[in-house]
Amino acid sequence: MAKHKQILLKNIREEGQHLLEKAESRGAYKVIRKALEMDPLKIIDEVKNSGLRGRGGAGFPTGLKWSFVPRDTGKPVYLINNADESEPGTFKDRLLLENDPHLVIEGMLCAAWALQSEWSCIYIRGEYAYPYTRVQAAIDECYEKGYLGENIFGTNFTHHMVVHRGAGAYICGEETALLNSLEGKKGQPRLKPPFPAVAGYYACPTVINNVESLSNIPFIIENGGEAYKSIGVENSAGTKLVSASGHINKPGIYEIEMGYPLMDFIEDECGGVRDGHNLLAVIPGGSSVPVMRAEECKGVNLDYDSMKNAGSSLGCAGFMVMDDSTDVVEAVLNLSHFYSHESCGQCTPCREGGHWIEKIFRRIAEGNGMPGDLKLIESLCNQIGGHTICAFGDTMVLPYRSFIQKFEKEFKERISNVLKGVEHERVPMDFQSELVSIGSAH
Amino acid sequence: MAEELVTLTIDEQEVQVPKGTNLIEAAKQLGTEVPYYCYHPHLSVPGNCRMCQLEVEGAPKLMVGCHTQAQDGMKVRTQRTSQAVKDAQASTLEMILINHPLDCTVCDQAGHCKLQDYHYEYNAKPSRFLEQKEHKPKAVPLGETVMLDAERCIACTRCVRFCDEVTETGEIGLVNRGDRVTIAVKEGHELSNALSGTVVDLCPVGALTHKKWRFNTRIWYTKSTDAICPGCSTGCNVKVYERDGQVVQVKARLNEDVNKEWLCDEGRYGFGRFLPELRITEALTCESGQPVPCDYTEALKGLSSLSSPKTLVLLSPQLFVEEYALLTALKEKALANASFVVAYRERELSDVEKILVSPDYAANYKGALFAGLPEAADEKALEDKYTRALGQLKVGAFDQVLLLGDHALAPVDIDDKEIQEALGKAHTVGALSHLGSALLSSVDVVLPAQTILEQSGLLINRGDRLQYSSASVPAVKGALPIWRIIGDISKQLGSEIVSARSDRDLTLSYLGAEKRLEGLTIAQVKKGGVCIKTYSPQSAGADVKDPSDEVRA
Numbered sequence: 005m006a007k008h009k010q011i012l013l014k015n016i017r018e019e020g021q022h023l024l025e026k027a028e029s030r031g032a033y034k035v036i037r038k039a040l041e042m043d044p045l046k047i048i049d050e051v052k053n054s055g056l057r058g059r060g061g062a063g064f065p066t067g068l069k070w071s072f073v074p075r076d077t078g079k080p081v082y083l084i085n086n087a088d089e090s091e092p093g094t095f096k097d098r099l100l101l102e103n104d105p106h107l108v109i110e111g112m113l114c115a116a117w118a119l120q121s122e123w124s125c126i127y128i129r130g131e132y133a134y135p136y137t138r139v140q141a142a143i144d145e146c147y148e149k150g151y152l153g154e155n156i157f158g159t160n161f162t163h164h165m166v167v168h169r170g171a172g173a174y175i176c177g178e179e180t181a182l183l184n185s186l187e188g189k190k191g192q193p194r195l196k197p198p199f200p201a202v203a204g205y206y207a208c209p210t211v212i213n214n215v216e217s218l219s220n221i222p223f224i225i226e227n228g229g230e231a232y233k234s235i236g237v238e239n240s241a242g243t244k245l246v247s248a249s250g251h252i253n254k255p256g257i258y259e260i261e262m263g264y265p266l267m268d269f270i271e272d273e274c275g276g277v278r279d280g281h282n283l284l285a286v287i288p289g290g291s292s293v294p295v296m297r298a299e300e301c302k303g304v305n306l307d308y309d310s311m312k313n314a315g316s317s318l319g320c321a322g323f324m325v326m327d328d329s330t331d332v333v334e335a336v337l338n339l340s341h342f343y344s345h346e347s348c349g350q351c352t353p354c355r356e357g358g359h360w361i362e363k364i365f366r367r368i369a370e371g372n373g374m375p376g377d378l379k380l381i382e383s384l385c386n387q388i389g390g391h392t393i394c395a396f397g398d399t400m401v402l403p404y405r406s407f408i409q410k411f412e413k414e415f416k417e418r419i420s421n422v423l424k425g426v427e428h429e430r431v432p433m434d435f436q437s438e439l440v441s442i443g444s445a446h
Numbered sequence: 447m448a449e450e451l452v453t454l455t456i457d458e459q460e461v462q463v464p465k466g467t468n469l470i471e472a473a474k475q476l477g478t479e480v481p482y483y484c485y486h487p488h489l490s491v492p493g494n495c496r497m498c499q500l501e502v503e504g505a506p507k508l509m510v511g512c513h514t515q516a517q518d519g520m521k522v523r524t525q526r527t528s529q530a531v532k533d534a535q536a537s538t539l540e541m542i543l544i545n546h547p548l549d550c551t552v553c554d555q556a557g558h559c560k561l562q563d564y565h566y567e568y569n570a571k572p573s574r575f576l577e578q579k580e581h582k583p584k585a586v587p588l589g590e591t592v593m594l595d596a597e598r599c600i601a602c603t604r605c606v607r608f609c610d611e612v613t614e615t616g617e618i619g620l621v622n623r624g625d626r627v628t629i630a631v632k633e634g635h636e637l638s639n640a641l642s643g644t645v646v647d648l649c650p651v652g653a654l655t656h657k658k659w660r661f662n663t664r665i666w667y668t669k670s671t672d673a674i675c676p677g678c679s680t681g682c683n684v685k686v687y688e689r690d691g692q693v694v695q696v697k698a699r700l701n702e703d704v705n706k707e708w709l710c711d712e713g714r715y716g717f718g719r720f721l722p723e724l725r726i727t728e729a730l731t732c733e734s735g736q737p738v739p740c741d742y743t744e745a746l747k748g749l750s751s752l753s754s755p756k757t758l759v760l761l762s763p764q765l766f767v768e769e770y771a772l773l774t775a776l777k778e779k780a781l782a783n784a785s786f787v788v789a790y791r792e793r794e795l796s797d798v799e800k801i802l803v804s805p806d807y808a809a810n811y812k813g814a815l816f817a818g819l820p821e822a823a824d825e826k827a828l829e830d831k832y833t834r835a836l837g838q839l840k841v842g843a844f845d846q847v848l849l850l851g852d853h854a855l856a857p858v859d860i861d862d863k864e865i866q867e868a869l870g871k872a873h874t875v876g877a878l879s880h881l882g883s884a885l886l887s888s889v890d891v892v893l894p895a896q897t898i899l900e901q902s903g904l905l906i907n908r909g910d911r912l913q914y915s916s917a918s919v920p921a922v923k924g925a926l927p928i929w930r931i932i933g934d935i936s937k938q939l940g941s942e943i944v945s946a947r948s949d950r951d952l953t954l955s956y957l958g959a960e961k962r963l964e965g966l967t968i969a970q971v972k973k974g975g976v977c978i979k980t981y982s983p984q985s986a987g988a989d990v991k992d993p994s995d996e997v998r999a
Binding site (some may be wrong): 173175190195344345346347348349350351352353355356357358359360363364367374380387390391392393 | 491492493494495496499507508510513534537538540541542544545574575576577578580600601619620622623624625626627
């Protein structure tokens with residue numbers, strides 16, 4: 005197993021790391037003291053130099069995003085930590101929020117100083133009840149100690165931080181829907197432009213970053229952008245948290261250096277696929293990226309460029325592994341149910357088309373598929389992608405398209421078996437009872 | 447400061463528009479219709495229907511016309527020259543209709559529905575949707591006036607934005623997500639603002655309907671006319687739908703300078719009040735309170751006394767400008783001694799009403815002032831004059847009274863017993879239309895008048911805008927236009943002042959004779975109205991002509 009540099013998970017297993025005293029004894033809040041002596045613009049330059057790209061899925065350069073914020077508007081600048089981690093297959097931010105909240109807060113403070121922001125918010129998904137208590141407790145400790153509030157760390161910098169809990173909508177992870185939700189409106193994405201950097205929270209300049217992105221900032225300030233850039237590969241600097249799940253022996257969260265071979269990751273870190281089974285496919289970046297068949301995974305590395313060249317995307321590294329026991333029709337039905345349920349309902353193609361596709365997938369899965377269904381889905385994907393207000397529609401069609409292209413045989417077999425009158429051996433999945441059983445397990 | 451202009455091409459045609467204009471409006475200037483549902487020029491832009499997607503050179507994907515501002519050098523393609531745009535429009539329509547119940551056969555919107563229109567124009571292909579449609583609540587009352595059919599709704603949010611942004615009452619919103627999204631009234635509230643019916647006009651489909659007019663008639667059995675609401679002096683532009691002599695629906699018409707596309711509930715749902723059911727269709731004389739039919743020419747003969755002193759002429763504020771002008775002539779020629787007074791009274795308005803409604807029931811008091819009848823500096827003086835005249839009437843200062851129009855007394859004064867008594871004592875002549883009017887018992891001679899809905903003519907609103915209102919219902923047989931009654935009275939008193947044979951004749955001869963409106967044509971007035979304060983023959987587009995400007999032989 006390769007030894008990966010640990011920036012984010014360095015202290016994650018340490019006893020009591022979520023408590024200020026313990027975290028500080030291991031070096032927390034050292035960097036912010038250094039940062040506060042630096043010129044804010046210098047920090048932005050360092051972050052730009054580091055090559056850090058947003059870890060929420062889009063991979064937009066963090067430093068560049070910060071540099072878009074106008075500085076002389078007379079309006080306050082807001083910093084928002086997007087902790088609405090809702091992408092299916094992703095659970096990395098949860099670990100940071102739960103076990104090392106002071107790393108997250110320090111990262112936010114550094115970013116706030118760089119942006120000269122006096123108010124920041126952690127928008128945390130509503131289901132993260134336990135992480136919420138940990139983060140809130142950490143913020144309370146900071147206020148008590150004077151690390152948040154007026155004149156922090158003996159400077160004249162003032163910064164306030166609040167936690168806002170979401171109410172369970174996937175779309176509120178989209179930054180403008182998040183802003184609407186935060187303003188007390190319905191969580192629906194806004195038309196762009198204007199972009200949040202110019203007119204975001206209450207029409208003020210706003211920066212929205214992912215938890216993992218912000219947690220990288222202390223390392224970059226402490227060691228310089230170059231040091232960060234030296235980790236990983238070109239265009240994909242630093243380390244990446246991967247949420248590994250599915251048919252593997254050791255599911256979990258791994259911090260790997262960018263550019264690490266995908267197959268090595270499955271074999272070494274994840275302990276390989278379940279015994280007696282072979283790898284069928286991987287969804288590497290969270291559910292909204294194209295699926296990769298086993299044979300496509302060979303020679304591909306876990307970084308932005310390599311994944312892109314392989315026809316998929318690193319996304320936020322929600323790494324879902326499927327072995328040959330997987331019913332791909334059922335798998336994509338599961339995804340389409342998620343997307344149609346989570347469509348905000350604002351614009352026509354996604355609102356109507358998403359459900360239409362789900363209904364077709366369900367029909368195929370339940371043994372009522374018809375010739376032409378796959379063509380229809382393909383056509384609907386084209387009608388949705390590129391025609392919606394936000395990226396939800398664009399990304400929703402990526403797994404659909406790739407599943408029916410790459411598993412055409414399986415889909416066609418299912419449809420033709422039906423036509424031949426062959427009974428398919430499977431019990432239709434009942435999502436409602438599934439939800440109930442998960443709920444009652446707790 | 448001159449507006450900054452930008453030059454762009456749309457479908458390879460160059461066009462100049464003010465900076466900040468969106469592409470829908472820019473295309474309109476070239477006569478190209480870009481289809482849309484959610485966009486409205488006077489509401490915020492949500493960009494949710496996706497009908498107005500256009501191709502912009504250099505953009506990675508299609509852009510929505512409502513949210514994209516015209517920029518210098520921009521190259522835009524609409525459905526006329528771009529297959530991608532055509533496909534997107536067809537696709538949007540297919541999507542929008544999959545969960546729509548397609549119940550056009552029983553839908554009030556059928557025939558004036560944007561879904562139907564656009565489907566025929568931009569898609570017209572059969573649906574590929576074979577699945578079960580989503581079902582949603584039907585016939586949900588949102589309030590006193592409006593009914594919702596959630597299945598027909600396309601979630602364009604025009605109604606929601608209207609209540610949020612214009613009336614600022616916020617009673618309705620969207621609930622749920624995805625294709626379960628539904629318009630709903632906030633808990634414990636109902637859609638009850640003074641402009642609530644406007645949301646039905648704004649609804650591009652049949653989701654919102656008027657409780658008062660649902661399942662009333664198919665729109666293609668009606669005749670529609672462009673009229674001006676006579677409810678108050680705002681002069682809202684309306685489209686009136688008539689069937690069998692009855693008003694079956696009233697819609698707001700877009701006029702940037704007057705009512706945007708809004709209309710108050712009182713004006714809309716009360717439109718029928720200008721068309722009483724019990725009509726006076728012949729001349730009447732009243733003996734001991736009982737109206738008895740009499741010969742019209744006989745009735746006119748009893749009017750000679752009007753020229754004697756102590757005569758009061760009470761004018762409805764809902765006569766047309768042309769009629770006030772005739773009255774000015776009548777005053778000069780035969781009734782120099784009479785007092786001319788317009789029934790003008792102000793009233794209290796609620797906050798929402800103030801957005802649109804004027805504090806009066808006097809559609810054309812400005813028209814009376816324009817004609818110099820009576821002379822008054824402002825609304826206050828006008829009201830004073832009227833109340834003073836009523837005071838004098840009560841103490842018996844007038845021996846003869848002429849009432850012109852059903853609203854020659856303000857609504858609050860009609861039931862005043864003292865006034866009724868005073869009118870009873872005087873020799874009172876009324877040009878009225880309503881057989882159930884409370885005035886009838888105190889009038890000696892009644893001349894059968896048409897109502898404002900049966901006549902066409904010019905009105906001037908509170909904002910000094912001259913507008914043209916077309917007759918929206920056919921006149922009841924026997925009832926005469928008020929201008930003709932004025933003419934006949936004048937003839938009786940010895941001078942011929944009316945030669946017109948129709949409303950249009952009268953309007954044309956008025957426009958021809960009025961120096962202050964020199965060169966103005968009916969067509970120009972019809973196009974959104976003309977401000978009389980700033981009008982000059984040069985400023986008006988004299989090239990605007992339509993056949994209605996020709997005097998019919």
